[in-house]
Amino acid sequence: MTDQTVLKLNGLSKRFGPVVANDDVSLTLGRGEVLALLGENGAGKTTLMNMLFGHYLPDAGTVEVADPGGTLHPLPLGHPQAALAAGVGMVHQHFALAENINALDNITLGSEPLLSLRRDRRAAERKIKDIMARSGLTAPQDVPVGRLSVGERQRVEILKALYRDARILVLDEPTAVLTPQEADTLFANIKTMTAEGLSVIFISHKLREVLAFSDRIAVLRHGRKVGEMATSEADEGTIARLMVGADTPKVAREAATPGAPVLTLQNVSVAGRSKRDTLQGVTLTVHAHEILGIAGISGNGQSGLANLISGLAVPTAGMIRVDETEIARPSAATMVAAGIGRIPEDRHHEGIVGAMSVAENMVIERLGDPDIQSRGLLRRDAIQANAEGLAQAYDVRGPGVGAAARLLSGGNIQKLILARVFERAPRLILANQPTRGLDMGAAAEVGRRLLEARGRGAGVVLISEDLDEILGLADRIMVIRDGALVEAGTMDRAKIGLMMAGEPA
Amino acid sequence: MIRIEPRENTSRAFALGVPVLAALVALLLAAIPLLAAGANPITAYGEMIKGVFGSVFAVSEMLTRATPLIFTGLAAALAFRAKLWNIGAEGQLYLGAMAAVAVGSGWLDISGLLLVPLIVVIGAAAGAAGMVAPTYLKVRFGADEVVTTLLLNFIILIFLQMMLEGPLQDPMSLGWPQSAPILDQGVLPPLMDRMRVHSGLILALVLAGIAQFMLLRSVWGFKLRAVGENAAAARHAGINVKRSLFGVAAISGGLAGLAGVSEVAGLKGYLTADLSPGFGYTGIVVAMLAGLSPVGVVIAALFIASVFVGADSMSRAMGVSSFLADLVVSMSLLCVLVGGFLSKYRILRTAKAEATS
Numbered sequence: 103m104t105d106q107t108v109l110k111l112n113g114l115s116k117r118f119g120p121v122v123a124n125d126d127v128s129l130t131l132g133r134g135e136v137l138a139l140l141g142e143n144g145a146g147k148t149t150l151m152n153m154l155f156g157h158y159l160p161d162a163g164t165v166e167v168a169d170p171g172g173t174l175h176p177l178p179l180g181h182p183q184a185a186l187a188a189g190v191g192m193v194h195q196h197f198a199l200a201e202n203i204n205a206l207d208n209i210t211l212g213s214e215p216l217l218s219l220r221r222d223r224r225a226a227e228r229k230i231k232d233i234m235a236r237s238g239l240t241a242p243q244d245v246p247v248g249r250l251s252v253g254e255r256q257r258v259e260i261l262k263a264l265y266r267d268a269r270i271l272v273l274d275e276p277t278a279v280l281t282p283q284e285a286d287t288l289f290a291n292i293k294t295m296t297a298e299g300l301s302v303i304f305i306s307h308k309l310r311e312v313l314a315f316s317d318r319i320a321v322l323r324h325g326r327k328v329g330e331m332a333t334s335e336a337d338e339g340t341i342a343r344l345m346v347g348a349d350t351p352k353v354a355r356e357a358a359t360p361g362a363p364v365l366t367l368q369n370v371s372v373a374g375r376s377k378r379d380t381l382q383g384v385t386l387t388v389h390a391h392e393i394l395g396i397a398g399i400s401g402n403g404q405s406g407l408a409n410l411i412s413g414l415a416v417p418t419a420g421m422i423r424v425d426e427t428e429i430a431r432p433s434a435a436t437m438v439a440a441g442i443g444r445i446p447e448d449r450h451h452e453g454i455v456g457a458m459s460v461a462e463n464m465v466i467e468r469l470g471d472p473d474i475q476s477r478g479l480l481r482r483d484a485i486q487a488n489a490e491g492l493a494q495a496y497d498v499r500g501p502g503v504g505a506a507a508r509l510l511s512g513g514n515i516q517k518l519i520l521a522r523v524f525e526r527a528p529r530l531i532l533a534n535q536p537t538r539g540l541d542m543g544a545a546a547e548v549g550r551r552l553l554e555a556r557g558r559g560a561g562v563v564l565i566s567e568d569l570d571e572i573l574g575l576a577d578r579i580m581v582i583r584d585g586a587l588v589e590a591g592t593m594d595r596a597k598i599g600l601m602m603a604g605e606p607a
Numbered sequence: 608m609i610r611i612e613p614r615e616n617t618s619r620a621f622a623l624g625v626p627v628l629a630a631l632v633a634l635l636l637a638a639i640p641l642l643a644a645g646a647n648p649i650t651a652y653g654e655m656i657k658g659v660f661g662s663v664f665a666v667s668e669m670l671t672r673a674t675p676l677i678f679t680g681l682a683a684a685l686a687f688r689a690k691l692w693n694i695g696a697e698g699q700l701y702l703g704a705m706a707a708v709a710v711g712s713g714w715l716d717i718s719g720l721l722l723v724p725l726i727v728v729i730g731a732a733a734g735a736a737g738m739v740a741p742t743y744l745k746v747r748f749g750a751d752e753v754v755t756t757l758l759l760n761f762i763i764l765i766f767l768q769m770m771l772e773g774p775l776q777d778p779m780s781l782g783w784p785q786s787a788p789i790l791d792q793g794v795l796p797p798l799m800d801r802m803r804v805h806s807g808l809i810l811a812l813v814l815a816g817i818a819q820f821m822l823l824r825s826v827w828g829f830k831l832r833a834v835g836e837n838a839a840a841a842r843h844a845g846i847n848v849k850r851s852l853f854g855v856a857a858i859s860g861g862l863a864g865l866a867g868v869s870e871v872a873g874l875k876g877y878l879t880a881d882l883s884p885g886f887g888y889t890g891i892v893v894a895m896l897a898g899l900s901p902v903g904v905v906i907a908a909l910f911i912a913s914v915f916v917g918a919d920s921m922s923r924a925m926g927v928s929s930f931l932a933d934l935v936v937s938m939s940l941l942c943v944l945v946g947g948f949l950s951k952y953r954i955l956r957t958a959k960a961e962a963t964s
Contacts, residue, residue, distance in 0.1 A: 412843060435845035444843070452843040457836040466833060466844040475826045482824070 106133040106172050108301050109190075109270050114153055114163035116146075116325075123149040125325045126163070131270065133168075136292060136302045138316035138333070140309075142345055146325040147305045148195075151272050155192045156182040167270070191263025192272040197255050201248030205241050206230065209262045226265075233264045236298060238291045252400065253284040257291075264295075271295075273304040277311055279400050282569065282599035289315040307345075308570075309338050321345055355553060360577070361390030363423075364530045364561035365411070365442075370420030372406045372585075379406040379415065382585040388530060388561035393552060395576025396565040396587070399602050403585035404565050405447070408534040411563060412444045413437030425529060438467050443528030445519055447535045447565075449512070453519045456508030460500065461489030463507045464522050496521035497547075513544030520551050531555055534565045549575055569598060625950050626896050626903075629942035630910060636942075637935045644927045651921050658920020659913045665920070667802040671874060673912035674804075675700070675883065677811035678866035679890025680897060680904035681818055686738070686859035688822065688899050689835040691852055695741065695756030696863035697887025698763035699734040703864025704871040705767060706733035708775060708786040708878045711793035719792030726793055726872055727810070727865065734864015735857040737763065742856035746849050760887065768880050777877065786878040795873035807869030811905075814862065818901035831855055863887060892940045911936055 109131040116124045124146045131137050141147045153160045159180035166174040167188040178184045185192075199208050210226045227243070234240050241250065241257040250258065256276065263271055277285040289311070292302055306312050312319060312333070319336050321329040321344040329344040365388040374380035378401040388394045398404060409415035410422070413434040422429045424440040437444070446452035454463045465474050465485050473484055489503035498517045500510040507518065516536070523531065533552060537545035552562050552575060565582075566572050572579060579590040581601040590598050638648035659669050679696045686693035693699075707730040711722060741759060744750040770776075771784035779787070795806045822828035833841040834851045842848050866886055871878050893911055897903030918932030 413845070414843065433845070434843055435847070438845045446843055451837070452839050455833045455837040455840045458832060462829065462833075466829075466840075466846070469826050469829060469846070478826050480824055480826060480829060 106168070107131070107174065108133045108168040108172075109154075110166040110174060111150070111154065112164045112166070114150060114160045114165070116149055116153060116158055116160050122325045124153070124160070127322070127325070127327050128163075129320055129327070129330075131301050131303060133172075133301055134296045134299055135318060136296055136304065136316045138312040138319045139303055139305045139322065140307065140312055140319055140341060140345060141322035142307060145322040145345070147322055148274055149325075150322070151192065151274060151303065151305065153179065154185065155190060155272065156180055156185045170269070186266055186268075189267060189269035190272065191260075191266060191268030191270070193256065193259040193263060193274065193276065195274045195278060197259050199247045199255055199258060202246055204244050204246055205250070205258045205261070206243045208247055208258055209265045213266050230261060230265060233261060237261075237264065237295045239264075239295075252279045253281075253288075256280070256288070260291075264300075269300060271300055271302045273302065275305055275307075277306065277308065278567070281399055281603040282595065283603055285311060309341055310570075312341070313338065355575070356557070358391040358556060358577070360392040361559060362425075363387045364390050364425055365563070366421075366423040367410070368421045368423075370410060370417045370422060372410050372415045373418045374403075374406050374409075374415070374585075377401060377585065378403065379409055380585045381406040381410060381417075383420070384410075384585075384587045386580060386587055388563055390529075390559045390561055391556055392578065393556050393562040393564055393576045395572035395579040396563060396582050397569055397572050397579055397590065397598055397602060398567070398582035400567050402583050404534065404567075404582060406585060407563075407582065407587075408444075408447060408532060408565060411437070411442065411530075411532045412446070413442075441526075441529035443523035443526060443531045443560075445516075445523055445531065445533040445536045447538070449515050449519055450508075454507045454515055457506055459489075459504050460493070460498065460507050460510065460518060461485050461503040463518060464489045464492055464503075467522060468526070492521040492525060496524075513540050513547075516540055516544060516548065520548065524551055524555060527558065528555070528560060531560055531562045532565075533562060535567065536564070537566070537568070537571060545571075569595060569602075621950055622898065625946040626898060626907070626943055629946045630896070630939045632942045633935050633939035636938050637931060640931065640934060641927065646925050646927050651925055651927065654921040654924040655914075655917030658924075659917040663799075664802065665916070667799060667804040669909070669912050669916045670804045670808055672916050673908045674808045674811050674873070675866040675870050675886040676889055676893050676908035676911055677808075677815060677905055678862050678869060679886050680893030680908050681811075681815055681890075681901055682734075682859045682862035682866070683891045683894035684897060684899045684901060684904050685818060685822070685831070685855055685862070687835075687894060689831050689852060689855045690838070691742065691745075691835075691855055691859070692753045693738055693756055693856070693859045693863075694753055694891065695738060695759050695887070696859075696866070696890050697883060697885065698756070698760035699737040699860045699863035700867040700870075700883050700887050701763050701767050702737040702860075702867065703730035703734040704867030704878050704882055705770060705775065706730045706864070707868045707871050708789060711789040711872060712777075712787040712877070713790060716790065717792075722790065722793040723795065723872075726789070727868055730868030730872075731861035731864045734867065735861040737864070738856045738860025739853060742852055746852060764880065767878075771878065771880060775878070784880060788877040789872050793872060794876065795869065797873075803874060805869070805873035807865075807873035810865065810869065814865070815901045815905050822901060827854065863890070866890070889936065892936055895940060896943050911939075914939075 107130050111127060111129040113126045113128055114124055115126055127150055139147045149158060152158045154165055156179065165177040165179060167177045167190060168174050177188050206227065209230060239257045239260055241254045241261065247255060247258060276288060280288065296302060313336060316333045318332055319341065320327055321341060323345060367384055367386050369383045369385055370381060371383055372381040381403050396407065406415060410417060413432045413436055416432060422432060424442065429436060429440060450456065465488060468474055475481055493503050496517045498514050498521060500514050510518065536548045556562055564572060564576055573593060579598060580587045581590050581598060583602065583604050590601060592598065641648045641651050659665055679700065682696045683693060707726045710729050711726045715722065741752050741755040744755055745752045768784060771786060775786045777785055777787040797805045830846050830851045833846055834848050838848050870882055875882060889911060893904055893907045896907035914935045915932045918929050922929035
């Protein structure tokens with residue numbers, strides 16, 4: 103690392119209506135430096151990087167980028183092409199790759215002149231080989247990207263940026279889709295590249311990897327930069343306090359003895375449309391007073407398992423039992439009636455009807471209930487009273503229970519769903535990625551509610567791609583991979599990580 | 608440079624104001640072709656208003672024109688609420704009309720107390736069948752109902768012509784492709800002496816009231832709205848999405864069928880292939896202007912009917928083309944769509960970023 107500055111953000115501000123996404127944020131990045139941009143979800147990390155990359159036009163502030171000679175030049179804002187030309191590359195959380203063409207074509211796509219009739223494949227191949235050799239990033243070049251693993255696709259994305267001679271690389275939550283081992287490899291590669299002079303900003307909210315792999319840390323909260331320090335001087339407690347503005351709420355966890363089985367799956371298969379919603383001969387048992395954590399890399403059948411327990415997927419083989427009763431024809435309605443509370447993965451898409459009111463969304467699963475309707479007509483006073491009670495008990499904040507549910511923040515939408523699920527005292531709770539996208543306070547609330555339900559005697563299936571969350575909440579862990587479930591038999595991070603990757607522990 | 612940003616919240620007054628404003632803007636824009644045609648727009652619009660509200664007869668004509676539009680507007684509004692795009696109200700209207708003359712023009716010579724309800728029910732059922740079938744194709748095979756319902760209109764129209772020159776043809780029509788008249792006791796009674804406005808209007812208004820009530824206050828309406836706004840969440844919550852779609856398909860098609868019943872049994876008396884000057888399609892405009900609200904449909908239908916009737920009268924008085932009515936109707940739809948966009952987004956002018964390199 104040298105003292106040479108390659109990037110300066112000066113007082114960037116961005117508002118979306120009343121929401122201040124970024125307020126007067128200034129950052130500098132040195133040549134060969136790894137800067138971790140840390141903050142909770144919604145703290146403004148991605149917005150800041152999108153302004154740097156030209157996707158958003160800041161309301162105020164400037165960006166300066168150094169040319170290869172080291173002189174800083176102002177970057178025209180709002181133009182991704184200008185950012186690319188200045189040597190800024192960004193790898194988004196959701197990859198921008200064409201799945202039907204190979205890595206080589208994906209990497210060169212867009213960096214070739216539009217009107218040229220022939221292209222120099224050889225030269226491109228040579229350049230990519232050279233980059234791969236220098237950075238340690240490897241990915242098969244000749245198979246369609248759709249057949250590559252998530253880790254490989256991410257490397258293709260990074261290679262794409264490097265191919266365009268990026269000198270500043272922005273990685274948005276690069277490890278969200280990786281196993282712990284893949285993440286370690288990625289960071290090792292980043293070290294190699296920074297030694298060659300590349301500067302890296304990576305966005306994260308995982309304290310562990312930030313402390314392990316960055317040179318400097320900048321913390322954002324509510325759109326403001328609230329702290330900046332060398333990683334060597336940082337410790338977990340300080341950063342966590344900076345991120346949330348208070349001490350991290352710790353979830354109290356008491357021991358519990360598992361009771362009778364509440365959900366049994368025996369050799370259940372689900373034929374999904376893709377790998378992510380396919381299950382192959384899954385057997386599991388969840389007991390009362392037990393949280394079963396399902397760990398796994400994204401897209402390995404978690405959706406299939408969730409769909410099955412939610413009643414959205416019909417099994418092609420196997421048997422489902424809730425308590426002692428076999429569910430012959432699963433449907434969402436029968437599963438709700440059987441006492442299963444479901445917290446869906448995509449709360450905006452599956453959890454709520456955004457255009458309908460908070461109160462209506464709170465009763466949407468119990469329209470047959472005589473408290474809610476009589477002779478097919480809605481009992482509006484009862485619905486209103488129910489909603490007011492639940493909003494109070496579950497601290498759902500927003501413009502009121504009569505307002506459209508989409509006006510709530512992500513955390514409050516999740517509280518709405520929690521209220522709907524927990525007020526019926528379900529025997530079994532399916533929680534699929536229940537804290538994804540929530541800030542720490544809201545995430546802790548979800549954990550507290552799940553533990554409370556466990557204490558009451560419910561069984562919980564907790565599907566999460568965040569291993570730390572599972573380790574913190576689950577009594578027992580199973581690993582899902584390629585649509586099959588195996589008992590982890592351990593609480594050891596590294597071992598579970600290996601099982602997630604499909605290697606023998 | 609122009610940027611488009613979503614508005615955070617849209618006030619209720621704004622939501623109600625947009626269609627009204629759109630209608631006014633459409634009338635203003637229509638003044639341009641009026642001027643081009645050499646007419647004074649103020650006099651022209653004066654004639655138009657006189658043509659709609661100038662006499663009891665004029666009002667009766669306007670209400671007569673509004674009646675089928677309320678039916679087809681409700682048909683579109685309810686289906687669209689469930690995101691079921693019924694573009695086939697025109698065909699369903701003719702199915703209803705064919706069923707009405709099949710039952711009502713002599714096949715059954717029974718008391719009007721029985722015959723009128725029978726015609727209404729059979730007509731609605733025929734229209735319903737015309738929408739349930741494409742819905743089945745959608746649910747079972749994923750066939751896009753926009754395409755199937757739209758194309759079905761043409762199939763039904765050709766089938767109608769076949770029937771009018773075959774089984775349904777009036778033997779007394781001297782070879783004209785028209786049906787035998789509805790029996791006297793089967794006719795929907797007129798509301799006023801020597802006026803054309805008939806009791807189909809009452810039926811339409813009652814159904815609009817029921818639709819509004821059911822949509823907002825019943826479990827059925829709750830499910831319908833949930834399915835339309837977010838089918839995935841509705842399915843996840845245990846709502847039977849397919850059943851909701853079939854239910855609203857039957858009701859939507861039935862309402863469109865009633866438009867045909869009302870026209871044939873309330874107004875014309877017999878069926879020809881030009882019974883509807885596109886009421887089915889205009890119903891879509893009515894529903895959009897109404898913001899898919901059943902009560903709004905009544906208001907929008909009255910407005911559109913006023914434009915049509917007023918423009919007819921204006922063209923007679925001033926010698927300008929009555930196509931102006933179509934122009935106003937089309938432009939109000941466009942204005943509502945643009946207005947709907949503006950009520951959700953706002954357009955900001957931003958200074959162009961300085962080019963430095």
